[in-house]
Structure formats: C-alpha cells, structure tokens
C-alpha cells in the first residue's frame with residue numbers, strides 16, 4: 474500500500490490538464506522511471522499533435538516467456554481542476570480511507586494500482602503467468618484521437634496483445650463494450666433584420682422553437698432503442714439505450730436584432746452494435762425534413778466516434794473471474810455509457826475490457842477514491858498476471 478500511495482501522490486502532484494497538455498512530458502517520464510525501477514522494460518513513445526505539442530505515452534513490458542500477452546491501458550491526463558476545491562487538487566488529502574485530488578481515481582489511481590500490482594507480482598514467489606504490456610497514454614479526456622488514437626494508427630504493434638484491460642472505470646461491473654457518439658452542429662438559417670420591423674423578415678428563431686420540439690421526438694425515439702447488452706445500474710433500463718441531447722444553442726447579439734442564424738450543438742449516443750455513420754445519416758434525414766417543414770434552411774456538420782462490442786468469451790471469462798474474486802460477488806458484463814479508450818484497441822481486433830479502479834465524483838471538485846478500491850484494483854491486476862497472486866492486504 475505504501476508504494477502505491479507514494480506513486481499516486483507523485484502522479485497527482487503533476488498537473489496534467491488535458492486541455493493545455495500541461496506537463497505531459499514530465500508525467501510520462503516519471504511513469505517511465507517507476508516502471509523501469511520495478512523491473513519492466515519501459516520507453517516513451519511520442520507523437521506531435523495537430524497543435525504542434527508533444528503527445529507522449531509510456532509503453533512498458535515484462536515477459537513471462539508465456540504464450541499469452543495481456544495489455545493494460547491507463548491514461549495520465551486529467552480534466553482541468555475547475556472551481557470550488559476545499560483541498561489542493563494537486564496534493565492528495567486523506568480523510569480516513571478516502572483520498573481526494575484531481576486524478577486520484579481518473580485515472581492516476583489506475584496507474585498506481587497497476588504498478589503496485591506488477592511490483593508485487595515480479596518480486597513474489599510464483600512469477601508472472603502472462604507477458605505484460607502496459608500503456609499510460611495522454612489525451613483520453615479530450616477524446617483520445619491524439620492519445621491512444623495516434624498509437625493505434627501509427628504504431629499498432631505497440632498494442633499487439635491477446636486481450637486488453639483498460640483500467641479506467643468502475644469496480645461495480647466490468648464492460649465488454651462502449652457506446653458510439655455522433656456529435657456536431659445543425660446550423661439553421663433564415664432572414665435577419667431589425668426587431669422593430671419584424672413584419673418584413675419574420676423571425677427564424679421563432680420557427681426554430683417548433684423545429685427543436687421535433688428534435689425532442691427524435692430524442693424519445695432514440696431513448697426507446699435498446700441494445701442486446703446490459704447497462705450499468707441506472708433508473709431507465711436494464712439494457713443500454715440510445716440518447717440524444719441538445720447541448721449548445723448559439724444565436725443573436727443584440728436585443729433589437731433578429732439573427733439570421735442559429736447553431737444547435739447536439740450529442741447523440743449510439744448503441745454499441747450500431748454504426749454511428751448510419752445513425753448520423755438517419756438523423757440528418759430526419760432533421761432536414763423537419764427544418765423544411767418549418768421554413769428553415771439547415772446545414773449539418775457531424776463527427777462520429779465508433780463504439781465497440783467484444784464478444785470474445787474466453788477472455789471475458791478470465792476478466793470476469795478475476796473481478797469476481799476480488800469483489801467477492803457475481804459480476805456480469807455491461808456496456809459503458811460513454812466512449813472509452815478500449816474502442817481504439819478493439820479496432821485492431823483485440824478483445825478489450827474495462828474494469829477498475831473505482832472512485833467517486835470524477836471530473837468534479839470532490840474527486841476521490843478509497844484505499845480499498847485501490848487495493849482491489851491492484852489485486853485484480855495480480856490475479857490476471859501472477860501465478861501466485863496471494864491474498865489481499
């Protein structure tokens with residue numbers, strides 16, 4: 474526990490804000506040195522991002538001379554600390570068994586638990602049961618395209634493995650799938666003008682109200698879509714369901730000016746088994762029809778993120794029994810509601826899963842994790858990689 478806490482403290486003290494790409498190199502080099510110190514062969518892989526800033530990842534390996542290789546994926550970037558912290562977000566504060574700080578759970582807790590698990594497995598009696606690969610990537614919190622996405626595209630061999638576990642999620646369940654996303658802008662255009670002379674122009678914003686009402690119909694239809702895979706506990710459904718939300722409205726500058734444009738930003742979540750490209754097409758047809766009905770000209774600018782769905786039974790069984798052993802209860806696979814880095818690994822045909830390290834209120838000013846959760850994540854790692862994982866401490 475002491476080693477794990479020390480690593481977590483050091484990681485949290487480096488602010489790795491994903492928006493500014495802050496201190497990425499420093500954090501990668503720290504993880505690289507810890508991985509080497511515990512006996513892994515570690516190196517840093519760097520790419521230049523589209524903004525010219527460096528995107529480093531740590532790739533560490535340990536061989537068991539086994540036929541099978543497991544890849545663990547974590548990320549060291551964090552969301553900006555935001556306002557309203559009662560404690561210093563970049564210095565862990567401890568209340569009983571609970572630790573507070575930005576990234577204690579998401580996902581520096583995953584990195585610390587992994588390194589501690591490997592350290593114990595490498596120095597334990599039985600040795601390793603599988604070859605291990607470990608990736609600590611950046612940019613997960615901003616979509617992953619220039620984090621693990623660049624590795625999958627330019628250095629896919631770095632991810633080569635028999636199965637992959639992303640240590641960046643919950644302990645209540647493990648996931649074998651995640652949802653895809655369609656997001657972007659609908660731009661409505663109409664005639665603008667002087668508000669005192671609205672009889673000359675009409676008001677396109679007023680036409681946009683019934684248009685948006687119709688988008689809510691689409692939202693209801695999306696909500697009724699059900700996946701074949703179970704969802705994490707929620708108040709809506711046992712199965713994963715579709716979602717659609719209007720998330721940005723942008724129009725107007727002055728009280729007395731009727732604008733000529735309204736930009737509607739939206740976020741649509743697809744089922745793991747759906748093709749986001751097809752759903753985007755379907756949504757666009759629906760929206761342009763409704764725009765025409767309300768005398769609005771509509772333009773569209775969409776982006777998609779693919780989900781994934783691992784149906785591999787063998788490796789799902791391995792992850793499930795390790796998770797059940799550390800949690801002391803039955804577990805069944807679900808799909809994550811969000812999009813996880815596992816989807817990039819899955820595009821290479823590698824069965825990918827998501828489990829641990831747990832935690833509470835991630836992305837908020839009370840992000841926390843307990844020592845028990847960290848301990849269970851470490852034990853989980855040992856169950857997967859060690860011949861003699863030993864008991865819990």
Ligand SMILES: [Zn+2]
Nearest residue numbers: 579580613641
């Ligand atoms: Zn995360």
